[in-house]
Amino acid sequence: EGVINRIAAGEVVVRPANALKELIENSLDAGSKRIVIMVKCGGLKMLRIEDDGHGIRADDLPILCERFTTSKLQKYEDLLSIGTFGFRGEALASISHVAHVTVTTMTSTDTCANLATYSEGKLQGQVRPCAGTPGTTLVVENMFYNNPTRRQALGKESIEHSKVLEVVQRYAIHYPNVGFTCRKYNGSFELTTLGGSSPSEVIATIWGQNLAQELFAFDVKSEEPRFSCRGFASNPNYSSRVSTLILFINNRLVESASLKRAVEAVYQPVLPRHQHPWVYLALDVDPTTIDVNVHPTKMEVQFLHEETISQRLQETLASQLRSAGS
Template identity: 55%
Template sequence: MAVSKPAPGVIRKLNEVVVNRIAAGEVIQRPANALKEMIENSLDAKSTSIQVTVKQGGLKLLQIQDNGSGVRKEDMEIVCERFTTSKLQKFEDLNSIATYGFRGEALASISHVAHVTITTRTVDSKCAYKGMYSDGKLKEPVKPCAGNIGTQITVEDLFYNITTRRKALKSPSDEHAKVVEVVSRYAVHNSGVGFTVKKHGDSTADVRTPVNSSPVDNIRTIFGPSIAKELLNISHENQQMSFKLNGYITNANYSMKKCTFLLFINHRLVDSGSLKKAIDNIYQAYLPKNMHPFLYLRTVLSAVLYVKCPQNGSFSNALRQM
C-alpha cells in the first residue's frame, strides 16, 4: 500500500517585529548581557564615570548613567533602530575599528524586549533631551529636559514580552550577582574610569572604584586585599604573530575556593568558561588541593587566534600556544 507523503509547509516571510525579537534574544540573554552592551557604549563615548543602578537583578530596572559625549538631538529618532551607528560608515572601516561596538544592534535589541528611556545631553547643547522607545521606535517626539552632559539609559521590565526567557532566568539575587560581576571586570580592565553599581534605593554601593586608579587598586577594592598582595605581574610578546599579553596572576602561596579568571582580548571581555576550567584543571595537577588562582589577562592580537589550553601541561606552555 502506498504511503502518502506530507504536504510541504508554506514558506512565509516573518513579521518584522518577530524577526527583531528573535534577533534581540540572540544579543540580550539576561540583564548582565544588556548591561555589558551599554557599558561598552559608555566607554566608546569616552566616559570617565559610569554609574549603574539595578532593581530585582535588572529585570525590573537597569539604569546606566555616564558623563560621555552624549547623543545628538538629531540622532535620537533612530538611535534604537537596528544597524544605526556612529562608529562605522563603510565596510573598509572594519580594518581600523577601534571601538567596542559598531553594528548598532545593542540598543535596538534591548528596546525590542524592554521599555527604554534615553536622556542625553551633548557638550554644545543648552539642555538635555529625553526619548522613550519600544521595538526600536520612538513612542512620542523627543522632549527637552534638565540633565547633565552624557547619557542616561533606563531599561525597565526586561523580557516583559518574552515570558519563556524571563522564566528561564535565575533568581533576582543571582542575576544581580552577574550584573555586579560584569561591572567588576570592566572596572579592573578600565582603571581610568570610575565605576559604581548599587541596588535601587540603597545608599551603599556593591562596587565603587575611583577614577584613574590602577588595575591592582581595583582588584584590591573588588576582590579584597588578600588577592591583591599575592599578585604577580606577567607579560609575553610574540612579534611574529603580533601578539601581546600582560596581566596579573596570584602566586603559589594564594589559595581560594574557585578559579577567578578575567580575560580581555583586544579590550573585549571574553566568556572564558571552558578555558577557565582547563586552567583550573592544570592548577589542580600542579598545586595542592583547594589552591586555585586569580588571573587577569589582557591580550592584543592583530589576527584572531585559537586559544587552546591542554589538560596536561603547565600554564606557561598554554600561553606559548596562544
C-alpha cells in the first residue's frame, strides 16, 4: 500500500512548485491575509509556508495527512458548488508521501499552538503543544528523498526556484488583498506585496512599471453561456520574447493550452515577429461546467463552452488592441 501511495503521490506532486500551489490554496481557504514563504534549494530541501489563517483543530491533526481528509466537503451536493479550492483532501496526503511534513498550527480558541510531523501519510509520534501564534506553518522537507528517479528528473535548483517564485507571483496578483512574501533560506527577499492593493499595483510591484504602463484592463460578461472574465493585457508596444498567460478559473491557478493559443492568435497580427503578449485573466464559470475530475495538482483544465468563451475573449481583446493602436 505504501508503494502504491507513493507512486500516486509522485504523479500528483511532480515538483516543489505544484506542492506550493496546493499549500497556498489551503492558506487562502483558511482566510489568511498574510502568507510568508521560504524556499531552500528550489524548494527541494525545504519549503516553508506560514499563514495567519484560522488554523487546524488539534483533534484534526492525527489524520491530517491521510487521504481524503478534508474539512471542505460535507456532502455530495457540495461537489456541485465548490466555493473553496480544495475538495478532494489529497494534497497534504500526497505531499507527505514524497517529503517530510511538519505542521505548527493554532486556532483562535487554542491557548497554545500544536506541532505534528508526518511521513508516508502518517503522524509520527504525538501531537505536541508548543509556542506559536494563530495560523498555520507548514514545513515540507527533503522532497523526493524516497524517489531518486523523480528527484533526478527535475531541473536545476534554480529552475525549481523560479517555478516556485512564479506560483507566488501569480497568486499575489490574483489576491491583491493578501500580502505575500517569498524569500530564500539565506535571507534574500524575492518578492513582497503588502496586501490591500489592486492587481495593477501588484503587477507594477512585481514586474515593474515597464509592464504596468503598457497594460489595458478588460472585462467581459456573458449570460449565455454564463461566465465573466476580467484582467489585464499588454499593449502592442510592450515587447516580450516569452508569452505569458496567467490564468485563474474560479480562483484556481490553472493552465489552458486552448485559451493560450486563442490569446496569442489575437496578438499575432499586431506584434512584431518573435514578440509575445502578457495577459492576466480571471475567468469565472459555472462550477458544474469545469472538469473537476482532474488531479488536484494537475494544472491543465477542461471546461464547457471553451470555444465560445475563447471567441468572446478574442473579440474583446481585438477591439481594445485596435483602439490602442489607433
